[in-house]
Amino acid sequence: QKEVEQDPGPLSVPEGAIVSLNCTYSNSAFQYFMWYRQYSRKGPELLMYTYSSGNKEDGRFTAQVDKSSKYISLFIRDSQPSDSATYLCATNTDKLIFGTGTRLQVFP
Amino acid sequence: DARVTQTPRHKVTEMGQEVTMRCQPILGHNTVFWYRQTMMQGLELLAYFRNRAPLDDSGMPKDRFSAEMPDATLATLKIQPSEPRDSAVYFCASNRGDGNTIYFGEGSWLTVV
Numbered sequence: 001q002k003e004v005e006q007d008p009g010p011l012s013v014p015e016g017a018i019v020s021l022n023c024t025y026s027n028s029a030f031q032y033f034m035w036y037r038q039y040s041r042k043g044p045e046l047l048m049y050t051y052s053s054g055n056k057e058d059g060r061f062t063a064q065v066d067k068s069s070k071y072i073s074l075f076i077r078d079s080q081p082s083d084s085a086t087y088l089c090a091t092n093t094d095k096l097i098f099g100t101g102t103r104l105q106v107f108p
Numbered sequence: 109d110a111r112v113t114q115t116p117r118h119k120v121t122e123m124g125q126e127v128t129m130r131c132q133p134i135l136g137h138n139t140v141f142w143y144r145q146t147m148m149q150g151l152e153l154l155a156y157f158r159n160r161a162p163l164d165d166s167g168m169p170k171d172r173f174s175a176e177m178p179d180a181t182l183a184t185l186k187i188q189p190s191e192p193r194d195s196a197v198y199f200c201a202s203n204r205g206d207g208n209t210i211y212f213g214e215g216s217w218l219t220v221v
Contacts, residue, residue: 006150034209043112043199043212044151088151095141095164096210100150 003027006089006099015108019076023089023099026070030091033065035074038086038101047087048074079106110134112213114200120219126188129216131200132181140183141201141210142168142175151199157183158205190220 006023013019021035032051036044048063050056056063064073072089086101113132121127133140141156155165160177168175172191177183187194197217201210 041215043201043214045212046209049209095153095156097153098143098151 002099003097004089004091004099007102008100010103010105012105012107013079015079015081015106017079017106019074019079019083019104019106021074021076021087021089021102021104023072024070025072025091027091028067028070029093032092033063033072034090034092034096035061035063035072036088036090036098038088040085044088044098076104079104081106081108110211112200112202112211114198114213114216116216117214118217120221121190123191123220124189125220126186127190127194127218127220129185129198129200129218131183131185131202131213133183133200133202134211135181137202137204137211138180139203139205139210140177141199142183142185143199143201143212145197145199145215154185154198187218190218192220195219 004025035048037047038044050063050065053065053067060077062075084105086103088101089099090096115130139158142154143151144154145151154168155175157177174186197215199212199215201212203210
């Protein structure tokens with residue numbers, strides 16, 4: 001079993017839709033949770049970062065962590081074609097462990 | 109605009125050949141990571157260094173892969189001999205050792221035929 005599991009998609013939604021991306025993790029000791037965004041043929045870039053449980057909002061993006069169920073979510077409101085990318089969840093001890101990524105396509 | 113620099117960006121090589129990928133971490137970053145990305149496995153950590161010392165290379169096939177940091181501004185990943193299953197994107201990343209945010213390069217796209 002991978003330490004971080006993520007549905008690879010692809011996920012295709014119309015512009016303006018609310019997108020929900022999810023991951024599960026296995027180790028209850030994980031405390032830091034991140035979402036990276038990776039555009040085609042580019043390296044991943046940090047999008048959101050949360051510590052422990054709860055929500056964090058940044059513009060149209062909300063990251064949510066539920067430690068009781070070991071569940072990580074990223075919500076995108078009013079999705080735009082420019083949001084089309086692969087989204088990777090990650091968590092860490094001393095090194096980052098990534099999910100396989102969910103490919104998202106937002107069509108006009 | 110500080111960034112992690114990787115070379116080559118693209119490499120096509122024949123099976124059995126040696127491949128060397130190079131990485132210049134962001135100035136001031138003391139921790140360097142090598143990741144491999146494939147469709148099937150996603151991003152896998154191969155090895156990482158802190159202050160040029162290898163901390164973990166358990167993700168790396170030991171018989172053909174080697175990683176080094178000759179100095180603080182250069183990290184290398186070598187595959188010898190290369191095999192078709194090594195075809196992937198290899199990312200270098202760096203940070204200040206705080207364990208949270210890491211900054212990725214653009215990747216080296218390797219195809220072994």
